Amino acid sequence: MRRPAQTSQPLPALLCFEHLQQRYRQVRSCSEAICAPLLPEDCVIQSMPDVSPPKWHLAHVSWFFETFLLLPFLPGYRTPDPHYDHLFNSYYRTHGAPYPRAQRGLLARPSLGQVLDYRRHVDQGMGELLAAPPPAHAGEIQRRLELGLQHEQQHQELLLMDIRHIFAQNPMRPAYRDDLKPPAGGDAALQWLEFPAGLRHVGHAGDGFAFDCERPRHRQFLEAFRLASRPVSNLDYLTFIEDRGYQRCELWLADGWDLIQREGWQAPLYWTRIDNQWQEMTLAGLRPLEPHAPVCHISFFEADAYARWAGARLPTEAEWEVAAADQPLRGTFLESDLLQPQGGRGNALRQLFGDVWEWTASAYRPYPGFAPLEGSLGEYNGKFMSGQMVLRGGCCATPEEHIRASYRNFFYPHMRWQFAGLRLATEA
Amino acid sequence: MRRPAQTSQPLPALLCFEHLQQRYRQVRSCSEAICAPLLPEDCVIQSMPDVSPPKWHLAHVSWFFETFLLLPFLPGYRTPDPHYDHLFNSYYRTHGAPYPRAQRGLLARPSLGQVLDYRRHVDQGMGELLAAPPPAHAGEIQRRLELGLQHEQQHQELLLMDIRHIFAQNPMRPAYRDDLKPPAGGDAALQWLEFPAGLRHVGHAGDGFAFDCERPRHRQFLEAFRLASRPVSNLDYLTFIEDRGYQRCELWLADGWDLIQREGWQAPLYWTRIDNQWQEMTLAGLRPLEPHAPVCHISFFEADAYARWAGARLPTEAEWEVAAADQPLRGTFLESDLLQPQGGRGNALRQLFGDVWEWTASAYRPYPGFAPLEGSLGEYNGKFMSGQMVLRGGCCATPEEHIRASYRNFFYPHMRWQFAGLRLATEA
Amino acid sequence: MRRPAQTSQPLPALLCFEHLQQRYRQVRSCSEAICAPLLPEDCVIQSMPDVSPPKWHLAHVSWFFETFLLLPFLPGYRTPDPHYDHLFNSYYRTHGAPYPRAQRGLLARPSLGQVLDYRRHVDQGMGELLAAPPPAHAGEIQRRLELGLQHEQQHQELLLMDIRHIFAQNPMRPAYRDDLKPPAGGDAALQWLEFPAGLRHVGHAGDGFAFDCERPRHRQFLEAFRLASRPVSNLDYLTFIEDRGYQRCELWLADGWDLIQREGWQAPLYWTRIDNQWQEMTLAGLRPLEPHAPVCHISFFEADAYARWAGARLPTEAEWEVAAADQPLRGTFLESDLLQPQGGRGNALRQLFGDVWEWTASAYRPYPGFAPLEGSLGEYNGKFMSGQMVLRGGCCATPEEHIRASYRNFFYPHMRWQFAGLRLATEA
């Protein structure tokens, strides 16, 4: 997954490797739990070039630990198969030539079983390394371990995005899981929160982990703005559709209009109309839309067109961050095991975190003074800073401890297989 | 697989359904034996649009029996899943809208296990039908059963072609089987056999099974010609390569030259040069070339260019058939379990059958008076009669009882994942 | 234009160079007359990759004389610009790297004026050469000159095809000429002519000019067949359309069905329905269809589907040639200056020549014993013998002296910007 890397901040003198080992085990087992309902057949499919087969995700995150921790720091460590370095390198070109992304679905082998063996092999090496980290590199090991764990958490969300896409291509409409509850309902209450103009701080502050692209913290002047108390709901979005939103070119950016004409888009991804009723292909199979849940799986172009239709606009990422800065981390995350955005209730600012990523009006570009990590890890974030838009807040497939107010996610404006929705803003 | 269908020839009064049931079981179990060495992961891959996942082959041939025998003739028969009719219809558009061919690799489900269950389900239905065929339809049932068995045999060869292609894409170069013997060697002896001019009969004669496109038997006048006693060998073909055959445009048909430039072809499919030695990716993994085995996995354009370079030409399909008409069915077939073309010895006309399909100079077009089968089965062959070239003789992956002198195989001239080679001819 | 070249037949001892010079002037001026109604702007357009800008045709045919006659045989001849050899080489790869075909429309320069100057320059050289041909090469010069003239005549037809296509793309629907008469009407009379089975001779006989691909004359055995007395008319074809011919997959070859779905074809090229009436974009602009004129601008796939719908088939090229062998050269040719297929009358075999090219059932492949010309001229025909179908008889844009019963034209089965129609045949 393409995401930014940790800057080299000072570390506490006492390194809690025991705690880290426990976290390592917990994060690793979570990835496998996500794949537990899958058959070997499911783990091979690449349903579009942006999707990776689940098996590949499981192997790639292990390769990350192997490449950046075991090979440099664990003497005598051997990879189980020399091909893995080629096959499971995602995009680190300074490290070596990665296997072509669009061909990941051609790899029947290594089998799922072999991939799980590879995970065991890496886990064993990591156990050895963390049991007795060479003191000269303890700081660097801790930093890279943290990055490796954050990286695997990103892939947990990617796994769920990709699994949903893979299952949705199948005319049999199989369910990834049949034990998922339907999403909670909610109400349509909406309030506009006002934020005054002023010089604000944006970007990650403090000691905790953050990717390099969230730094440095810096000042931005914001004009006064208003922000909606909740994300746009399925019901709101249906009104847009019924008002011929997809047929009115004046609502769309030119590239977006071309896209929806070319692709024939008439609704969010995964929506389908059966017997005059909108349904949605979810991780639990086909289900009726929950009207009060946030709309999900829309592209930037759709979010932007909706906002224009609504007489509003998308918030900038700075506006979003200012609004979120003092909000509690509350919302629907991976840990809830609901795997679907939920309805909410009340007028207060809600669901900034979790449920759906919120498209912002901001292009993904470096902050003033941005410096990527050293070496191959510098490819983690910075090289993707063109053509993409920022999304904020995490979603129902994001691990809760992975998200924070300064977190910058990014996708191309045409992409919509991520759990992406929107929240409206206007000038004050 | 796209191949022609049986004409409605007279049938023997006594229908040997017991014998047919035995043949049915034998053919069906052969398909499963071919897939036995595969993992579920292998069975999902579609390595290019022309390839189908092994799982799909196993299901499609069952769908054929279900659609053309069980549903029309076995009262009360129910398909296990109504989606199967859509998913496993290959190209019978008059029957219903087939699932898009290029997307067969997106289907994780039905799983391999479910496909094997589907086979059991169809086998049980076929057992019931053949145990007590309704007398009014016994003749038609026998004819369609024969067609269904021939059809499944075609897919046995396709399975092996596709498995080879799937495994060859993987940089780990896995072997489909590791118990295969290396191909037998041979000698380079070559003789030119002369055939006089005259009016000949071409096309299937007699009562046995033949596809509709092999009929009607008709007359063709052939000028005198000479035919090589054996196929072109790897050694021969290496000489062509070393003589810069792939660099000399005057040897190539215009479409062929464009193709090899665009694709960068420099050798047959599956050949690779490692440490200055040519090796071949076989069903047994990477192996050194056997110099005296027939060259294999070349396109029509390569066969044609080779022949021009050699001062010869390809035989027409009529020439080939005339030469083969009185030859014994001898050569390397599926039953040998060698799965690789073999070297041969001696000056006599040899290896017309088995080992490698031989490209001919003839476009695949209808014989004078050709009539396709009635109904959807009429789509079996006739609708493919444009743009393709005829190949003759079968190969090492063809069941021996499936081939005969009048058999017309056909592929587009750029295709080469089938076991295809050539034999030279000249004017007399 | 891709067409076959003359074989090296013996020549009459007395070479009539004076007559040849006169023919040279006549053929050359005819090309310029075709372009006279064009503006410089028209001469630059390449409306699809198969089309060449008119200016390019005018230059290329001159390059042919320059390359194969002036440079080898006229001492001291210099080309006006060394770039021309690259720009105006169509496809003679053994001669040098041709400028990419699909980019001919990028060439504003040389201007039309410069191209006409180039023609004058070549004409002057040819005048000198033909006034005093070096006796040692007189035979070869005469042969190449004949080939060059035939070549330019082919391009005269191509010019008209391409001009029609260029003008038809323009929403303003400009007319190439506004002085063209509407096509003559005719009647719907149709008779089936019977031809008995037997051994026939096919291919060019005698001393006159023929392309290499028309030779050698050879024997073919033909089963008895019937041939329609006239081509299929617009009225006939409208019945096919109204009978849902373009919607019924069982009528189509598989490649044809895919094509018409992909392209959305519902009628011949240039037909358009305005206010419920079919009109046709002709060289005279938009005009109502003449019901009794032969249908024109259809692909092989459409011709084949029509024939299947009509319960008939296309004739093979041998059948066509046998029927045409003793027919007079009568029909609508370039010289008529009608530039549109015409209706006809009566039951007798008619319009075999001229009006519309007739698709045959035969793939364009070499005759037994075919040998291409020596050297680069060998690229004229032979290298196009894959994937294309034969058409016979010439059309309203073909010079009358250019056509004969043995003439083999060829196009890919999807092409239809040539003046192509069909005539039905059946088994006897």
Added chain:
Amino acid sequence: MRRPAQTSQPLPALLCFEHLQQRYRQVRSCSEAICAPLLPEDCVIQSMPDVSPPKWHLAHVSWFFETFLLLPFLPGYRTPDPHYDHLFNSYYRTHGAPYPRAQRGLLARPSLGQVLDYRRHVDQGMGELLAAPPPAHAGEIQRRLELGLQHEQQHQELLLMDIRHIFAQNPMRPAYRDDLKPPAGGDAALQWLEFPAGLRHVGHAGDGFAFDCERPRHRQFLEAFRLASRPVSNLDYLTFIEDRGYQRCELWLADGWDLIQREGWQAPLYWTRIDNQWQEMTLAGLRPLEPHAPVCHISFFEADAYARWAGARLPTEAEWEVAAADQPLRGTFLESDLLQPQGGRGNALRQLFGDVWEWTASAYRPYPGFAPLEGSLGEYNGKFMSGQMVLRGGCCATPEEHIRASYRNFFYPHMRWQFAGLRLATEA
């Protein structure tokens, strides 16, 4: 051309229509002067989808006056041809369906002569309208006229960009003009100017014309930064090339690296190495590079990679504007008739305006509070605000009166046929 439209600012009570008429004539004649050296053949070519044929530009800018001024405000005005509204509408979808952009090169007609007649026709109408503007609409007419003139000036630059591209495709390397002087030399002196942190104003201020996207003027907080006194020169850029800049993936954004691999880019557009010397295809034909002139015709990706290689970065558009705000409008513009970026001398801040557009680090997005124009003119700018990057300062093909410090030009990051270079910045 896609560019922003004027906001509805208050107008001076006294409308100087006489002055406007004079400006109208001057701007219009400048477009024709640019096309004067062209042949009709040159005016038809569309050398890539982004390029428009010169003829089309000449017509489209006239259509703009016709559509937004003559048809609404001049009673009785008639367009010379009803097709023009379709053919010459660039992208105003709310006005009607524009003729497909990528097919502009298919239009031989209207001829160049007819297009010039169209211009006369529009000029006459404009003369009538401006001689007696209906008082009730005088303000709106003046605003739209100003917009129409600015629009035509944008197309003057586009004409020169497109002409350069058209001529450069031709292997004959024709010169658009042979009377152009070689660019002036200069020196390599470079100084870093420091700008302190602070709250700045960005965006157009005052009464003069500006496009809607330059407004509203608003505050931005800028951290301290340094800006190079001059653009990067050809000599600088050659050092980057020789240091293997195009081969080192770590210097490139991921999309940029993919692009240069796919396209095989090794140098700026129009550069070519002949006999080991770099030359450039200019509007005067092929010429040696002037080492001290600014590098030109590079994409955003190349500018960004160069900056990274140089240990610097691109300035943001706000930084650029702050630096330019109090600089005189000095540099090489269209009026100089040099048509090539020039070398410069000295350490002072120079060539911010003219010579080459300077890529900035900023995505082209709306300013806070941005509001597009009403009606179809609202499509002028706002709908292009995705995926593009801002360039600042104008170039040698920009009319001097068309540029200002707040002017925002924008192109996709892969584009480089505009006159685009860069200037370095760093953190302070």
